[in-house]
Amino acid sequence: MHFVFCLVTVALALGAAAPAAAQQGVTDTEIVLGCSNSFSGPLAYTGEQATRFGVDLYFKALNDAGGVNGRKVRTVYYDDGYKPQEAVANTRKLVEQDKIFAVIAPQGTPPVMATLEYLEENRVPLLFPFQGSPVIRGKKYVFSGMTLYDRQSRMMIDYLVGPRKLKSFGVLYQDDDYGKAFLAAFEKDLARHALKLTATESVKRGVTDVSAQMAKLRAAAPQAVFLVLTPGPGAQALKERQKIGWNDVVMVSSGPLTDEKYLALAGDASEGVEGLSLWPDPVTSDLPGMKTYREAMQKHFGKNEPNRYSLSGYFAAMLFTEGARRAGKNLTRETLVSALEGINGFQSGILPPVSIGADHETQRQGFWVRVEQGRFKQLTDWLKSD
Amino acid sequence: MTVRRALLPGALLVLLAVWPWVAPRYFVFLASVVLVNAIVALGLNLLSGYTNQLSFGHAGFFAIGAYTAAVLTLRAPGVPVLVTLAVAGALTALVGLAFGVPCLRLGGLYLTMATLAFGFVIAEILLNLDTLTNGADGLRVPPARLGALAFATDTSRYYLTAAVATVLVAAAVNLVGTRTGRAFLAIRESEIAAQASGVPVAAYKTLAFGLSAFYTGVAGGLFAFVVGFLSPDAFDVFLSVDFVVMIIVGGLGSVPGSILGATIVTVLHDGLAAFQNYRPLIFGAILIACMLFMPGGVTAAWSRVARR
Numbered sequence: 001m002h003f004v005f006c007l008v009t010v011a012l013a014l015g016a017a018a019p020a021a022a023q024q025g026v027t028d029t030e031i032v033l034g035c036s037n038s039f040s041g042p043l044a045y046t047g048e049q050a051t052r053f054g055v056d057l058y059f060k061a062l063n064d065a066g067g068v069n070g071r072k073v074r075t076v077y078y079d080d081g082y083k084p085q086e087a088v089a090n091t092r093k094l095v096e097q098d099k100i101f102a103v104i105a106p107q108g109t110p111p112v113m114a115t116l117e118y119l120e121e122n123r124v125p126l127l128f129p130f131q132g133s134p135v136i137r138g139k140k141y142v143f144s145g146m147t148l149y150d151r152q153s154r155m156m157i158d159y160l161v162g163p164r165k166l167k168s169f170g171v172l173y174q175d176d177d178y179g180k181a182f183l184a185a186f187e188k189d190l191a192r193h194a195l196k197l198t199a200t201e202s203v204k205r206g207v208t209d210v211s212a213q214m215a216k217l218r219a220a221a222p223q224a225v226f227l228v229l230t231p232g233p234g235a236q237a238l239k240e241r242q243k244i245g246w247n248d249v250v251m252v253s254s255g256p257l258t259d260e261k262y263l264a265l266a267g268d269a270s271e272g273v274e275g276l277s278l279w280p281d282p283v284t285s286d287l288p289g290m291k292t293y294r295e296a297m298q299k300h301f302g303k304n305e306p307n308r309y310s311l312s313g314y315f316a317a318m319l320f321t322e323g324a325r326r327a328g329k330n331l332t333r334e335t336l337v338s339a340l341e342g343i344n345g346f347q348s349g350i351l352p353p354v355s356i357g358a359d360h361e362t363q364r365q366g367f368w369v370r371v372e373q374g375r376f377k378q379l380t381d382w383l384k385s386d
Numbered sequence: 387m388t389v390r391r392a393l394l395p396g397a398l399l400v401l402l403a404v405w406p407w408v409a410p411r412y413f414v415f416l417a418s419v420v421l422v423n424a425i426v427a428l429g430l431n432l433l434s435g436y437t438n439q440l441s442f443g444h445a446g447f448f449a450i451g452a453y454t455a456a457v458l459t460l461r462a463p464g465v466p467v468l469v470t471l472a473v474a475g476a477l478t479a480l481v482g483l484a485f486g487v488p489c490l491r492l493g494g495l496y497l498t499m500a501t502l503a504f505g506f507v508i509a510e511i512l513l514n515l516d517t518l519t520n521g522a523d524g525l526r527v528p529p530a531r532l533g534a535l536a537f538a539t540d541t542s543r544y545y546l547t548a549a550v551a552t553v554l555v556a557a558a559v560n561l562v563g564t565r566t567g568r569a570f571l572a573i574r575e576s577e578i579a580a581q582a583s584g585v586p587v588a589a590y591k592t593l594a595f596g597l598s599a600f601y602t603g604v605a606g607g608l609f610a611f612v613v614g615f616l617s618p619d620a621f622d623v624f625l626s627v628d629f630v631v632m633i634i635v636g637g638l639g640s641v642p643g644s645i646l647g648a649t650i651v652t653v654l655h656d657g658l659a660a661f662q663n664y665r666p667l668i669f670g671a672i673l674i675a676c677m678l679f680m681p682g683g684v685t686a687a688w689s690r691v692a693r694r
Binding site: 039040044076077078080082083084085086088089090092093096109110113114117118143175177180204205206264288327381 | 410411414416419513514516522523524526609611614615616617619620622630656659660661662664667
């Protein structure tokens with residue numbers, strides 16, 4: 001036993017002295033990126049689309065055109081099935097075995113949170129995760145992807161209280177980081193307008209029956225109800241509202257919820273639902289970047305429908321490429337971080353000009369949509385959250 | 387003969403000690419996971435291999451151990467890790483004893499169903515006990531401490547795991563030769579015969595549950611430190627199935643089999659990291675193949691080959 005503790009002490013000393021390997025994952029001809037994502041489990045569709053049909057879609061087109069500064073980009077993915085412990089093992093495998101340069105576009109608050117400390121410790125950039133919890137703010141090697149939840153809340157409240165003149169609000173939220181981050185932000189933003197939440201109801205993750213919560217919300221009779229849920233229970237809430245005939249209420253979906261999958265699940269119960277959209281309509285938008293995206297999809301994955309998840313991965317890859325281009329031939333983790341911080345007014349042709357800066361936030365906007373005949377119709381221009 | 391017998395364990399101990407110096411960093415982490423799983427497999431084998439009670443709920447015991455260790459370390463950071471692990475094991479053992487008593491009346495398929503349900507219930511409790519477990523958001527586990535020593539590197543965590551595993555393996559090996567071990571084996575062969583020979587079957591079956599839960603709880607505690615993050619999603623029924631696959635592949639009722647099975651399954655699991663979808667399929671196929679062609683697992687097959 002004594003021997004073992006001696007070894008432990010020696011090992012600790014060695015571990016402290018060992019320097020982190022610099023610039024792994026970059027050669028003159030190649031950059032290796034990767035992530036642990038959901039390819040099975042509840043968010044398998046989202047994960048698959050964001051990575052293999054999103055990130056890879058952009059890199060396919062980029063590599064065909066000669067890559068970035070003469071380097072082609074290769075990606076490695078492992079499946080965590082939305083389980084944090086698998087995400088930890090996968091991320092370590094990516095960093096220590098596959099020697100990736102940076103993590104790009106992982107998904108889900110718990111898996112991302114589980115790897116955060118490890119990545120910071122080992123100075124591996126975590127780029128544009130598909131989650132919006134404000135917890136990832138202020139980390140040196142982390143760049144947020146999705147518009148953070150507190151910004152989303154600010155836009156939603158300011159728009160509904162301002163131009164729409166609504167006064168009473170209820171919330172149906174998922175009982176985890178995602179839901180609670182929104183809940184706290186709603187309360188704070190309403191307080192600025194001297195208002196309070198009328199009713200709040202929570203849904204445990206994985207539960208789809210929300211009838212009791214909807215009945216309680218109805219009893220409180222708010223003018224609008226925010227849905228901070230995932231597509232399954234979100235659609236169920238809309239169906240429940242239709243079933244109980246609660247018509248004098250505006251249902252408002254959070255940014256991550258405002259997607260086609262949720263509409264498809266809700267069917268005709270989704271008519272009239274409003275929400276904050278973080279992305280232009282992937283099928284109908286005629287922005288130049290959106291056309292390029294659809295053409296690339298048609299060319300490389302002809303059978304795959306354009307959608308918001310693949311678009312988010314595609315955009316993440318585009319942003320990485322812009323950072324790598326600016327970092328130039330001497331691409332290291334440090335030069336990448338400063339290059340990304342230096343991005344100012346970058347025209348993606350998809351979102352408004354992107355400026356990143358020291359706060360590492362890549363998106364700060366959204367626009368208002370309402371569902372008409374099964375599609376999101378844009379009601380406002382881009383809303384600001386600053 | 388005794389020299390030859392001591393050779394293999396000795397060689398294994400040496401390998402265990404030098405591993406972090408010869409293996410790349412990731413494999414040090416992976417070896418820690420293998421050791422954690424080996425402890426669970428041992429615990430499960432005490433129950434399933436020795437007293438013939440198959441459990442599909444060990445992910446539940448594993449979770450109790452993991453969360454106990456995590457919560458204790460968070461609330462009382464000064465507690466030495468060995469105490470933390472002992473508490474994790476003891477608490478899990480208590481749950482195991484409490485669960486083992488009603489299970490006495492159940493046999494075969496019904497027992498399996500009850501353990502399966504137990505696993506689900508524990509996951510649900512963890513999800514809903516927000517104040518303690520932080521619910522679905524998960525819990526970040528701070529490094530284990532032993533006085534001034536913090537187990538903050540892969541190598542240090544590996545040695546902690548290896549030391550605990552060595553002690554528990556030695557205990558299991560010795561247990562098999564004791565009165566309790568013989569009673570367990572007698573129960574496996576025939577409950578009626580055991581009873582007729584004066585073995586208090588009910589007491590020993592309950593004891594097996596408690597002991598098995600203790601091992602699994604300690605392993606859970608180590609798991610919390612090795613992985614550093616816990617969430618109820620981690621402890622699903624597939625994890626319980628993985629544990630069962632370990633002891634069936636390795637060999638029911640065999641200590642080396644438990645270790646071997648845990649190694650095979652963990653390494654295979656790691657190799658299949660990109661294809662989680664196919665994992666249940668592949669593990670299921672392995673399970674069936676083992677039962678059909680290799681009853682007694684790898685260890686039994688090996689001794690058959692060695693005898694020839």
